[in-house]
Amino acid sequence: MATDETDDKERDKIRFPLLRAEVEEAGYESGHLIVRNIVLEVGSGERVGLIGPNGAGKSTLMKGLLGQLPHWRAKVYWRGEEKTMAREEAVSSQIAYIPEQPIVYERLTLWEHLVLAAASVGLSEEELNERADKLLRRFRLNGFRHHYPVKFSKGMQQKTMLIIGFLMKPDLYLVDEPFIGLDPGAVLELIDALEEERSRGAAILMTTHVLDSAERMCDRFVLVNNGGAAATGTLEEIARQAGLGSDARLFDCFHRLTARDEDDEVEA
Numbered sequence: 392m393a394t395d396e397t398d399d400k401e402r403d404k405i406r407f408p409l410l411r412a413e414v415e416e417a418g419y420e421s422g423h424l425i426v427r428n429i430v431l432e433v434g435s436g437e438r439v440g441l442i443g444p445n446g447a448g449k450s451t452l453m454k455g456l457l458g459q460l461p462h463w464r465a466k467v468y469w470r471g472e473e474k475t476m477a478r479e480e481a482v483s484s485q486i487a488y489i490p491e492q493p494i495v496y497e498r499l500t501l502w503e504h505l506v507l508a509a510a511s512v513g514l515s516e517e518e519l520n521e522r523a524d525k526l527l528r529r530f531r532l533n534g535f536r537h538h539y540p541v542k543f544s545k546g547m548q549q550k551t552m553l554i555i556g557f558l559m560k561p562d563l564y565l566v567d568e569p570f571i572g573l574d575p576g577a578v579l580e581l582i583d584a585l586e587e588e589r590s591r592g593a594a595i596l597m598t599t600h601v602l603d604s605a606e607r608m609c610d611r612f613v614l615v616n617n618g619g620a621a622a623t624g625t626l627e628e629i630a631r632q633a634g635l636g637s638d639a640r641l642f643d644c645f646h647r648l649t650a651r652d653e654d655d656e657v658e659a
């Protein structure tokens with residue numbers, strides 16, 4: 392019986408994407424929608440870039456997935472099974488959210504933040520020590536483990552958020568604008584760490600404005616504009632939707648698709 396169940400789970404992993412969200416409406420108050428009719432899908436071992444102009448609704452989508460939006464009408468599937476995401480503990484413990492604005496506790500040291508995160512996902516002391524050592528060295532915060540993140544620089548606080556996320560080794564990373572504010576060395580470490588996680592089978596859904604990094608890192612993209620999906624797919628598919636050749640850069644596709652939409656808006 393247990394073997395049948397395990398087999399079923401293994402089959403579901405292959406048959407369904409890890410996460411599929413069919414978002415009908417999302418916003419902060421009823422009567423004022425920020426996002427409508429967007430499908431987000433990310434498979435195990437896949438990196439999806441959520442891109443779009445300022446205010447398009449990318450962070451709003453992330454908040455919706457985490458169950459933090461007052462108005463959220465969506466069907467969310469986790470390995471093919473319908474879920475309400477963050478409200479279900481079995482799913483939320485498999486997601487690491489790395490926010491755009493670092494959130495740190497005033498009275499906790501960096502190490503205490505890590506202990507708290509480890510406890511939330513049930514890591515043993517040994518796992519915590521081993522993973523934390525590697526991550527603190529990787530992001531050059533080893534000398535600060537007993538300091539208070541509330542007094543860190545913005546970039547150091549951002550690294551704290553990254554370390555907490557990677558410590559958890561989740562099935563899915565929701566990463567909101569990870570590159571801005573990090574020094575070039577940290578950006579390279581972040582790209583490597585995400586690649587290691589991807590090859591372990593973790594899924595990554597990431598918003599970013601740093602399109603050259605997104606182009607290098609992501610397998611697929613969802614371009615959000617004015618609260619809707621302006622284009623989705625691989626870079627080649629996005630280029631086709633933008634009316635550009637298969638060698639087009641993501642930056643050019645972005646510009647073409649969002650500029651065209653602005654023109655439409657003016658004409659309408």
Ligand SMILES: Nc1ncnc2c1ncn2[C@@H]1O[C@H](COP(=O)(O)OP(=O)(O)OP(=O)(O)O)[C@@H](O)[C@H]1O
Pocket residue numbers: 419425443444445446447448449450451452
């Ligand atoms: N807490 C909030 N209450 C009300 N409206 C909000 C709130 N947060 C964001 N918005 C609005 O939702 C819209 C989309 O914002 P969102 O932060 O999702 O955009 P974004 O695509 O992530 O932008 P950026 O690239 O600038 O981070 C904006 O018009 C913004 O003013």
